Amino acid sequence: MTYRDDVVRVENKRAGTDAWRSGSGGLRDSDDERIQVQGYASTTSVAPGEVIDFHVTVDVPQSVTISIYRLGWYDGQGGRLVYTNPPLACQVHPVPPADPLTGTIECRWPPILRLRVPADWVSGLYVATFTSQSGTRGCTPFVVRDDRNPAELCVVLPFSTYQAYNQWPKDGRRGKSLYYGFPSPGAPIDPDARAFQVSFDRPYSDRGWPKQFDRDHDFVQWVEQRGYDVTYASTVDLHTGRIDPGRYAGLVFCGHDEYWSAEMVRAADQAVQRGVSLAFLAANNVYWRIRLEPSTDGRENRIVTCYKTAPDPTAGVDGLGATMRWRDLGGQGEHAEQRLLGVQYNGIVAAPSPLVVRNADHWFWERCRVTDGLELPRLVGGEADGYDPAMPAPVGVNSTILSASPYRLRNGTVHEQNTHLYETPGGALVFDAGTLHWTLALNRRGFRNQKIQIATRNLFDRIVRQKSSGR
Structure with missing residues (x-):
């Protein structure tokens, strides 16, 4: 491009x-x-x-x-x-x-x-x-x-x-x-x-x-x-x-972006509704x-x-309740981060683990020369996101799980990491890398991974192209 x-x-x-x-x-x-x-x-x-x-x-x-x-x-x-x-x-x-x-x-x-x-x-x-x-x-x-x-x-x-x-x-x-x-x-x-x-x-x-x-x-x-x-x-x-999200094809959240106000969430929601894409290149976002x-x-x-688990003396000052985990607000998890991201935080990775490719025929993996089950070493690290069927997910969208990677918590329990992407009818793409090691694979010496570099370019090129085509 x-x-x-x-x-x-x-x-x-x-x-x-x-x-x-x-x-x-x-x-x-x-x-x-x-x-x-x-x-x-x-x-x-x-x-x-x-x-x-x-x-x-x-x-x-x-x-x-x-x-x-x-x-x-x-x-x-x-x-x-x-x-x-x-x-x-x-x-x-x-x-x-x-x-x-x-x-x-x-x-x-x-x-x-x-x-x-x-x-x-x-x-x-x-x-x-x-x-x-x-x-x-x-x-x-x-x-x-x-x-x-x-x-x-x-x-x-x-x-x-x-x-x-x-x-x-x-x-x-x-x-x-x-x-x-x-x-x-x-x-x-x-x-x-x-x-x-x-x-x-x-x-x-x-x-x-x-x-x-x-x-x-x-x-x-x-x-x-x-x-x-x-x-x-x-x-x-x-x-x-x-x-003003409308001035851009996409907003890129490159870092570990864990702490979000109601105004930030509202802005992201409105961006997606306007056809503006979001790319989250880490994990444990909007938590x-x-x-x-x-x-x-x-x-x-x-x-x-952010009072977290302690009593918030000013809870409700903005009509949303206490400053706690987004997923704990309300009675049915209706504010859980998965509603926006498609996946959500599910654990701290005990030791770096391979990212296991899924849906290798998706355009995201184009020119990456990957197959389902291929392991990309050390890419799941720090913290991880995964799909939780018990929590709300985006509705009316085309969702794709791009990795399904088993990893261990510090206590030995095995969880699954998921890199995830969905597209809205209005043409917005919402991507969640689901690992803190994604940006390391782009540029860090000893971590660079050409397949992740190509996949990220595929994502950004599609975001730019869809905006310019008016989708």
């Missing part, structure tokens, strides 16, 4: 660098014990012409240099330097105490830099690095949106899930995520000490690289290497309605229902709320 020579392809012809990588230039990574240099951004996404603030702290007063890289292919370098400022004076800012009721750690550090994003910055996944005078570096990611131009595919980065897993500061004393906390200094990490609300107004742990962010960067490198016409957004943009709430100073969508 021929793709128009869009700005992303032109961008990737520019000279890249690997200076964004951990340890480059002999710099040491910051850690949560000393917090040598760490920071956060004022927003998960920003458009050219808008302002983004960076809030940084250091362990002793010193100067800090902020460099910003756009992540992409760049002939395998993985990033391009787009901005560096002169050294800025930086002060020590404390780690605030956790809220005693919600566990929220919300930094109110002043900005060290206010940056108006230049008009020529191409939409993409960016990372700001903070390099201290003493030779230590931290970083934080953000997205540059393009609110002006349509694209074939919009890649939505899972910032709500990044924050849910963020344990900052993971120092054995203070840090809290939506999973764990420290009940007392020096005590083992404990789910009973977890937070119920987490804030975007804090760094990501250690060097600032969110958990599983590498998998997303693998996809970004691959999709830009292949020359697809892509633009980028964050899950907060999906929540707020800044994403926990969240609310996005204002910071204590009133800035919208800076707090991720």
